[in-house]
Amino acid sequence: MSGPAKTSTTVDLYRVKSKILISSLYSFLRELVAHRSAFLGAVVVMIFILAAIFAPQITPLDPTKQRLQLSLLPPFWAQDERDLARLEKQAKLEVLKELRDLIEIDEDYLARLKGLDMQEMLAELERLSGMGRLDRKDLLRLKDLGKKVMVHPLGCDRMGMDLLSRVIYGTRISLLVGILVVGISGFIGIVLGSIAGYYRGWFDTLISRFCDLLLAFPYLIFAILIMVIMGGGFMNMIFALTFKAWVEFFRLVRGEFLSEKTKEYIDAAKVAGQSSFKIIIFEILPNIIHSVVVLGTLRMGYMIIMEASLSYLGLGIAPPTPAWGSMVYLGKQDIITGIWWTVTFPGLAILALVLSINLLGEGLHDILDPRLKVD
Amino acid sequence: MRLIKILERILMTIPVMIVVAILVFAAMRLIPGDPVDVMYGESGFITDAQLEQMRKELKLDKPFHVQLYLFLSGLVRGDLGISYTKHRPVWDLIKERLPATVELALGALIFGLIMAVPIGIVSAVKQNSLIDRTSMAAAFVGISIPGFILGIMLILIFSVKLKLLPTAGRIDPILGLKLKDITGLHILDSIITGNLPALLDSIKHLILPSIALGAVLAAIVARVLRSSMIEVLRADYVTLARAKGLRGFFVVTKHALRNALIPTVTVVGIQIGVLLGGNMIIESVFAWPGMGRLAVAAIKESDYSVIQGVVMIYALTFVAANLLVDIIYTLLNPKIEL
Numbered sequence: 015m016s017g018p019a020k021t022s023t024t025v026d027l028y029r030v031k032s033k034i035l036i037s038s039l040y041s042f043l044r045e046l047v048a049h050r051s052a053f054l055g056a057v058v059v060m061i062f063i064l065a066a067i068f069a070p071q072i073t074p075l076d077p078t079k080q081r082l083q084l085s086l087l088p089p090f091w092a093q094d095e096r097d098l099a100r101l102e103k104q105a106k107l108e109v110l111k112e113l114r115d116l117i118e119i120d121e122d123y124l125a126r127l128k129g130l131d132m133q134e135m136l137a138e139l140e141r142l143s144g145m146g147r148l149d150r151k152d153l154l155r156l157k158d159l160g161k162k163v164m165v166h167p168l169g170c171d172r173m174g175m176d177l178l179s180r181v182i183y184g185t186r187i188s189l190l191v192g193i194l195v196v197g198i199s200g201f202i203g204i205v206l207g208s209i210a211g212y213y214r215g216w217f218d219t220l221i222s223r224f225c226d227l228l229l230a231f232p233y234l235i236f237a238i239l240i241m242v243i244m245g246g247g248f249m250n251m252i253f254a255l256t257f258k259a260w261v262e263f264f265r266l267v268r269g270e271f272l273s274e275k276t277k278e279y280i281d282a283a284k285v286a287g288q289s290s291f292k293i294i295i296f297e298i299l300p301n302i303i304h305s306v307v308v309l310g311t312l313r314m315g316y317m318i319i320m321e322a323s324l325s326y327l328g329l330g331i332a333p334p335t336p337a338w339g340s341m342v343y344l345g346k347q348d349i350i351t352g353i354w355w356t357v358t359f360p361g362l363a364i365l366a367l368v369l370s371i372n373l374l375g376e377g378l379h380d381i382l383d384p385r386l387k388v389d
Numbered sequence: 390m391r392l393i394k395i396l397e398r399i400l401m402t403i404p405v406m407i408v409v410a411i412l413v414f415a416a417m418r419l420i421p422g423d424p425v426d427v428m429y430g431e432s433g434f435i436t437d438a439q440l441e442q443m444r445k446e447l448k449l450d451k452p453f454h455v456q457l458y459l460f461l462s463g464l465v466r467g468d469l470g471i472s473y474t475k476h477r478p479v480w481d482l483i484k485e486r487l488p489a490t491v492e493l494a495l496g497a498l499i500f501g502l503i504m505a506v507p508i509g510i511v512s513a514v515k516q517n518s519l520i521d522r523t524s525m526a527a528a529f530v531g532i533s534i535p536g537f538i539l540g541i542m543l544i545l546i547f548s549v550k551l552k553l554l555p556t557a558g559r560i561d562p563i564l565g566l567k568l569k570d571i572t573g574l575h576i577l578d579s580i581i582t583g584n585l586p587a588l589l590d591s592i593k594h595l596i597l598p599s600i601a602l603g604a605v606l607a608a609i610v611a612r613v614l615r616s617s618m619i620e621v622l623r624a625d626y627v628t629l630a631r632a633k634g635l636r637g638f639f640v641v642t643k644h645a646l647r648n649a650l651i652p653t654v655t656v657v658g659i660q661i662g663v664l665l666g667g668n669m670i671i672e673s674v675f676a677w678p679g680m681g682r683l684a685v686a687a688i689k690e691s692d693y694s695v696i697q698g699v700v701m702i703y704a705l706t707f708v709a710a711n712l713l714v715d716i717i718y719t720l721l722n723p724k725i726e727l
Contacts, residue, residue, distance in 0.1 A: 231409070232707050239413070242688055349541060
């Protein structure tokens with residue numbers, strides 16, 4: 015490297031530090047793969063994250079489009095003749111609607127098209143395209159639309175919205191709530207906790223008493239109270255959940271700081287003339303961050319459950335926005351008549367996501383926090 | 390000495406309760422629009438003068454600190470104000486529904502402990518056995534499933550599919566009419582009056598909601614009890630007890646369990662808050678006529694005085710429960726300071 019010459023010690027230190035970082039990251043990944051349940055959890059969480067990111071690409075249908083024709087359509091293995099007829103009717107309807115937007119057709123011809131079944135109609139469209147009245151590209155699009163509407167693998171809810179698309183899109187809300195709430199509360203907890211734990215004094219007393227007060231409310235009740243005051247919606251839910259969630263991170267970080275501060279390397283850093291700010295950021299935080307990560311992962315599942323519960327109570331994300339909790343709420347009115355799919359699929363999705371996050375969290379706990387290992 | 394500490398702890402709870410009460414009161418004042426707007430704002434049949442009159446009657450024209458004083462002094466007398474939508478005292482509404490909530494909470498607590506304590510002990514003693522692995526896997530699912538989903542799944546399986554248990558309510562309405570109300574707890578009342586059909590019916594109604602509400606508790610307690618039992622079973626005094634020739638059963642129950650219970654009690658205490666919050670959701674899943682369902686209905690109708698009252702009761706119960714846990718904690722282990 016050209017440029018001003020550095021003293022050899024700093025370069026070495028930098029190299030050593032990055033080497034340690036890389037090798038510890040490597041050994042962490044190896045341990046994660048070796049830890050069967052944590053690895054399983056990580057893989058499933060990864061699948062959910064990918065599903066959330068690529069939801070528009072992998073869902074065949076718009077998750078908020080209502081097709082009342084298809085109200086309470088069962089999943090594909092339970093679809094009977096009548097359901098298939100409903101699907102075909104709906105598909106024809108949508109194809110024809112699109113067709114009318116594309117080209118001019120008179121009423122008589124439309125009536126004739128309506129009388130045909132799906133196969134015959136598509137053949138008729140081919141003919142139109144052959145005559146040059148319909149663009150080849152549009153023909154393919156219409157065919158594709160017909161095919162897509164015919165397929166609702168998990169069935170539909172009461173409003174005729176496609177359950178598979180809604181379950182996939184619902185991943186976004188749940189993951190986003192989990193990540194945002196844990197991220198923001200973790201950040202607040204780290205900042206306040208390190209200041210309170212390092213400096214103590216009136217700041218520590220003030221924040222700690224405030225935490226005690228927040229802890230006097232059961233979590234869900236507290237979130238409900240805030241949602242009632244502020245009203246529903248995504249950002250309000252994040253606020254309501256974060257308002258109390260940071261307390262745990264604060265307590266953890268503060269406690270870790272109290273114990274780290276008594277150790278010799280801090281004295282060494284002080285003697286070496288490092289500022290308090292540097293000691294907090296570069297000396298203590300790297301040593302305790304793993305426990306914050308573990309707590310964060312374990313709390314994420316809980317936050318997702320809270321979000322679903324609030325949405326179930328009608329306080330969180332309101333339909334038709336696809337959120338698992340409100341999907342279960344919408345489906346619940348029909349379960350007495352044996353309509354199980356509208357609640358079961360979103361329910362299983364929540365269970366699968368929370369379960370895998372918890373598996374990952376416990377695994378991280380084992381790997382990163384050997385002090386607390388219970389074998 | 391211990392008594393003084395317990396007394397101190399009780400006294401420390403009082404300021405917390407007062408601050409909680411003030412916080413809830415202040416929070417409810419943050420909502421845009423006052424109760425009169427909520428009650429009559431959209432009806433359009435009332436003149437502004439009448440609205441003003443109404444505000445005066447509800448003392449909403451007084452400054453904040455006067456209202457707060459009236460509220461707190463009312464609270465001491467058990468007066469939580471009037472429901473805006475039902476036009477009845479909030480305390481009466483809560484009182485009517487409290488027994489249902491207590492019955493469900495007890496049902497969940499009993500279910501949770503009956504499941505968790507034997508599982509926790511057996512899993513610890515027979516560590517890594519098939520029983521241990523299966524029950525810990527089940528417990529893991531238990532902490533990962535939201536109560537409302539478990540409740541709905543239970544309804545689907547046991548009520549809709551198998552038609553074994555009722556889907557909603559506390560008791561068959563006809564049996565309910567015949568049941569004399571003494572404590573308000575249906576099961577207790579039917580035992581006292583010797584009403585067997587009512588007893589069986591109440592138990593049938595109680596089973597599914599108790600499981601749905603108590604599952605998390607069962608799962609968490611089983612896990613904590615297991616790990617603290619494992620730790621205790623390794624301790625020297627347990628080895629000594631075994632070396633003395635004590636039978637395994639006594640070693641586990643007499644020597645190990647008592648100490649393993651200490652962390653467990655803390656966890657049960659923390660879980661009481663979860664039980665209270667969960668009760669709101671489970672009550673609406675099972676149309677259980679308790680306080681939680683009252684609150685959910687009040688939220689939908691923007692009946693703020695009821696919400697305020699119920700939240701207050703929940704928070705105060707939670708504070709009281711934590712106090713109780715701390716006391717039990719000291720009694721179990723004299724070394725622990727409050």
